[in-house]
Structure formats: C-alpha cells, structure tokens
Amino acid sequence: MMNPPTPGALTRFQDAFARALLAPAAVQDDGVAALAAQPAFAVYRNTVLKACIDALQANYPAVARLVGEEWFRAAAAVYVRESLPTDPTLLRYGAGFADFLERFEPAADLPYLPGVARLDRLWTEAHAAPDQEALDPAAVARLAPDALASSILRPHAAARWAWFADAPIYTIWSRNRADGAPGADLDWQPEGALLVRPRDTVEWIALDAAGYAFLDACAAGSTLAGAAQAALQVQDDVDFTPLMSTLLEAGAFGRMSLTDNR
Amino acid sequence: MTTVLTAGLGLKPQHYDAALACPAEGLWFEVHPENYLVAGGPRLAWLEAIRARHPISLHGVALSLAADAEPDPGHLARLAGLAHRIQPVLVSEHLAWSTWRGAYHPDLLPFPRTDEALARIAANVSRTQDTLQRRIAIENPSHYLKLVGHAWDEIDFLKELARRTGCGLLLDVNNVYVSARNLGHSADGYIDAFPGDLVMEIHLAGHTPDPNLGEALLVDSHDAPVAPEVWALYERLIRRIGARPTLIERDDNLPEFAALLSERQRADAVLRAPLAMAA
Numbered sequence: 001m002m003n004p005p006t007p008g009a010l011t012r013f014q015d016a017f018a019r020a021l022l023a024p025a026a027v028q029d030d031g032v033a034a035l036a037a038q039p040a041f042a043v044y045r046n047t048v049l050k051a052c053i054d055a056l057q058a059n060y061p062a063v064a065r066l067v068g069e070e071w072f073r074a075a076a077a078v079y080v081r082e083s084l085p086t087d088p089t090l091l092r093y094g095a096g097f098a099d100f101l102e103r104f105e106p107a108a109d110l111p112y113l114p115g116v117a118r119l120d121r122l123w124t125e126a127h128a129a130p131d132q133e134a135l136d137p138a139a140v141a142r143l144a145p146d147a148l149a150s151s152i153l154r155p156h157a158a159a160r161w162a163w164f165a166d167a168p169i170y171t172i173w174s175r176n177r178a179d180g181a182p183g184a185d186l187d188w189q190p191e192g193a194l195l196v197r198p199r200d201t202v203e204w205i206a207l208d209a210a211g212y213a214f215l216d217a218c219a220a221g222s223t224l225a226g227a228a229q230a231a232l233q234v235q236d237d238v239d240f241t242p243l244m245s246t247l248l249e250a251g252a253f254g255r256m257s258l259t260d261n262r
Numbered sequence: 263m264t265t266v267l268t269a270g271l272g273l274k275p276q277h278y279d280a281a282l283a284c285p286a287e288g289l290w291f292e293v294h295p296e297n298y299l300v301a302g303g304p305r306l307a308w309l310e311a312i313r314a315r316h317p318i319s320l321h322g323v324a325l326s327l328a329a330d331a332e333p334d335p336g337h338l339a340r341l342a343g344l345a346h347r348i349q350p351v352l353v354s355e356h357l358a359w360s361t362w363r364g365a366y367h368p369d370l371l372p373f374p375r376t377d378e379a380l381a382r383i384a385a386n387v388s389r390t391q392d393t394l395q396r397r398i399a400i401e402n403p404s405h406y407l408k409l410v411g412h413a414w415d416e417i418d419f420l421k422e423l424a425r426r427t428g429c430g431l432l433l434d435v436n437n438v439y440v441s442a443r444n445l446g447h448s449a450d451g452y453i454d455a456f457p458g459d460l461v462m463e464i465h466l467a468g469h470t471p472d473p474n475l476g477e478a479l480l481v482d483s484h485d486a487p488v489a490p491e492v493w494a495l496y497e498r499l500i501r502r503i504g505a506r507p508t509l510i511e512r513d514d515n516l517p518e519f520a521a522l523l524s525e526r527q528r529a530d531a532v533l534r535a536p537l538a539m540a541a
Binding site for chain 1: 306
C-alpha cells in the first residue's frame with residue numbers, strides 16, 4: 001500500500017485560505033493566518049459572502065418579500081456558511097434552501113416559508129429548463145376517445161408542479177412573487193401549483209389534488225386512462241374535460257405518444 | 263477576414279433592449295458565461311438575439327485555473343457547449359482561483375506565484391484551450407493582500423504561462439492601477455513592462471475606496487465610471503502597443519446604457535488616434 005501523497009504547497013495554501021474565508025478562527029497555516037490578519041482580507045470575505053447572499057435573494061424573491069430583506073439576508077448568511085455553492089452558475093444556487101428553512105429555528109413560527117421557497121425553486125427550474133414546443137391542444141382534441149385513453153402525454157420540459165397538504169402555499173407564494181397588493185384573507189386549506197414556460201416567460205396556475213395526481217402519473221409514463229385512474233383515487237368526482245383543457249391550454253405537456261395496448 | 267474589434271461593453275440584462283437596438287459601428291459585447299450555462303429559456307434567447315447583431319466575448323470568472331486541481335469537467339463542458347452555440351469572438355479567464363474541493367467561492371482569489379503554481383495553471387489553461395479548441399486570454403488580477411512567497415514577478419509569470427500554453431493575455435488597466443495603489447508599486451512601470459504582443463483584449467473599469475479603509479485600499483468594484491488615472495494609463499498603453507479590443511466593464515450600480523456608451527466612445531476615440539492606428 002502506498003501512502004497518500006503529501007499535499008503540495010498550493011493545496012495547503014488553498015485549504016487554509018478557503019477556511020479563513022468562512023471561519024477565520026480555524027486557520028492553522030501561519031502564512032495564511034498572517035494574510036487573514038491583514039485588514040484587506042475582508043475584501044475577499046465580504047465579496048464571497050455578499051455574492052452568495054445576493055444570489056439567494058435573487059433566487060428566492062417571494063421568501064425575501066415575505067420576511068423582509070434584513071431577516072432574509074441574515075438567514076441567508078447562515079445558509080451560506082453551511083452550504084457554499086457547488087456550481088458557478090449561481091442561478092442554480094440554493095437547492096437546499098427550502099430544507100434549510102424547515103430546520104432553521106428562527107423560522108419555526110413561519111411554517112409556510114419552506115413551501116414558498118420550494119415554489120421559488122420550481123420557478124428557477126422552469127425558467128432555465130430546455131426549450132420545447134408545448135403540445136398543441138388541437139392535436140389531442142382530434143383523437144377518438146379510445147385512442148385518447150391509451151395515449152401517453154409527457155409533461156413539458158419546463159413544467160413543474162407541487163402539492164401542499166397543510167397550507168395555502170400557492171396563494172401565499174403567488175401574492176408575493178409578483179408586485180401587487182395582498183389579496184383577501186387566506187383560506188387555510190391544501191393547495192397545489194403548476195408552473196409552466198411554454199415560451200419565454202414562466203407562468204403559473206393553481207392545481208387541485210386531482211390535477212396533481214394526474215400530472216404525476218403522466219410523468220411516470222401512465223396512459224391517460226391510467227392517469228385518470230390516479231386522479232380518481234384522490235378525488236372521486238373529477239371532471240376530466242375542464243382538467244385536460246386547463247392543462248393543455250397552460251402548456252403543461254410536451255409530447256404525446258400513442259400506445260396500442262388496447 | 264476576421265472581425266476587427268474596437269471598443270465594446272459589458273452587457274447586463276437591464277440593458278438588453280438598448281443593446282439590441284444600438285447601431286454603434288464596431289460595437290461588441292462581453293458577458294460572464296456562468297450566467298448563461300442553462301439548458302434553455304429566455305437568457306439564452308436574449309444572448310442569441312444579441313449575437314445575431316453583434317460579436318460576443320465570453321469572459322469567464324469561475325474556471326478556477328489557479329486552483330491546485332483540474333477545472334470542473336462538467337463546468338468546462340457546459341462552457342464549451344455555450345461557446346459552440348454562441349461562437350464568441352474572444353474567450354478569457356482570470357489568473358485566480360475560486361472553486362476548491364467542490365465549493366465555489368464567488369471571487370477571484372490570490373495565490374503565491376511559484377513554479378508549482380505555474381505548472382498547475384499551465385496544465386489547466388492547456389486543458390481549457392484543448393476543450394474549447396481555441397486560444398484564450400488570461401487576465402491580470404487585482405491585488406489587496408501583501409502576500410509573501412511569490413517566486414515570480416507577475417508579468418514574468420504571465421509571459422511564461424503564455425510561452426508554455428500559447429495563451430494570450432487580457433490586460434485589465436484598472437486592476438493594474440488598483441494593485442499598484444494597494445501594494446505600493448508603479449502602475450506606469452507595470453503598463454510599460456507588459457508584453458504588448460500577447461495582449462488580446464484590454465479591460466477598463468471603475469473602482470471605489472474600501473468602505474472601512476478608505477483610500478488606503480481601492481476595491482475593483484466595477485460600480486463606477488473609469489477613473490481619470492486609469493484613462494491616462496490606457497492612453498499610455500495604446501500609444502506604445504497600438505489598438506486592441508477594449509472593454510468597458512460595469513457590473514454594479516448600473517447607469518443608463520447611454521452613459522456606458524459614452525465611455526465606450528471615449529475608448530474608441532483613443533483606439534482610433536493616429537498613433538494607435540499606425541502601431
């Protein structure tokens with residue numbers, strides 16, 4: 001067995017410097033400790049921290065609007081020290097921010113905050129997803145009923161959907177995602193959301209439990225008959241004509257394939 | 263016949279519409295590719311719309327070439343994909359590191375200029391050029407710290423890096439000024455010693471005094487107009503080496519597009535001065 005190679009001077013320097021950026025007291029390397037003691041070292045520390053916090057604030061605008069900038073940036077600073085970006089495309093930074101908010105003690109009395117963060121994240125995913133032509137509703141309308149039942153509709157590459165069983169997250173999020181006056185009093189009830197980007201702009205609509213189950217089944221490769229079955233299991237009075245028409249008009253589907261398993 | 267670039271502008275999303283409509287002759291734009299390494303959507307659509315009218319330069323901030331590790335293969339592959347799609351007129355990166363052991367520190371971090379660092383950076387630059395199948399330009403950094411342990415003078419280090427890899431250099435005149443002020447050496451001396459034949463691109467930007475330390479520490483903040491001292495260094499450089507593609511960089515505290523365009527016209531005028539043309 002060979003011993004692991006001794007790290008070179010550059011590796012040792014970078015280990016110590018990276019540690020000094022986030023935890024000044026922990027620096028062991030004398031040379032880097034002397035660097036970190038120079039007042040100018042704060043330029044690096046501040047730049048790194050500010051860039052990460054700015055990115056989180058840009059990526060989680062509804063959360064920031066709900067809690068205010070000061071609270072948000074303080075919480076973000078805690079997150080940054082736990083989870084630096086792993087990808088230089090900072091648009092993707094903060095994948096774990098909703099989970100962080102779940103266990104962030106100062107957010108304990110804001111139980112809707114992680115859900116709002118999840119929808120902010122889905123917006124980012126939809127925004128940067130591959131381009132795809134949305135399925136033309138007329139192509140579906142032309143099918144005979146039994147062909148329709150056995151066809152498979154694949155969700156659009158930018159479509160994202162979520163279900164929140166405990167709180168009206170979609171209403172809270174959509175009121176805080178765009179500028180606008182707060183709406184009427186909230187009905188504290190379960191809600192779902194569908195985000196789509198059929199062209200350049202991310203759009204969103206409310207989704208009920210049946211619609212959520214239906215899209216999940218479509219994404220798993222079910223036929224429309226199978227997806228309808230899944231929807232009926234969560235809601236026994238589903239009216240499929242308006243559900244299909246809402247999803248198709250929104251641009252929730254990308255491709256359609258016909259199966260011959262009848 | 264390749265495009266002859268004069269003066270260009272850093273492009274920010276707030277200025278897309280104005281940039282798209284701008285008829286200025288010879289105008290080109292530079293972006294940070296990291297903001298466009300996405301699968302699809304409006305960002306790429308905007309960039310492609312600009313690209314249909316103007317040359318684009320990709321100025322990377324995150325390859326972390328001075329880290330004691332290979333550039334992240336996924337990031338490098340995405341960069342190559344964007345370059346293939348956009349066909350940039352220039353590609354550049356920094357003499358700095360940012361990603362280390364999988365964590366990205368969004369800044370341009372310093373290191374001791376040693377033989378070991380030179381060998382590592384040369385390998386990383388070569389890998390990048392092989393992947394992108396093109397020559398890239400490496401930018402001189404801004405310095406804030408008095409770092410002991412340099413075995414190489416910075417200009418000699420850059421010249422040797424270019425000799426080993428065939429890369430070109432990006433001379434950021436504001437970085438020269440900021441570093442000279444912070445570390446206490448001569449900016450004129452640095453500008454005069456810089457190898458003109460390797461300069462593929464020049465950057466001009468604004469700086470600001472550090473909020474705590476004031477004039478004792480200038481920060482390369484890109485949030486202000488180009489300073490008079492930096493214009494003077496730029497004119498001195500162009501008189502010596504001749505015209506080179508020159509970019510006005512502005513990343514923060516963005517003014518109207520017209521204000522940036524007038525700084526760009528000033529650089530353009532320096533490039534078109536008789537001595538610059540003759541060189």
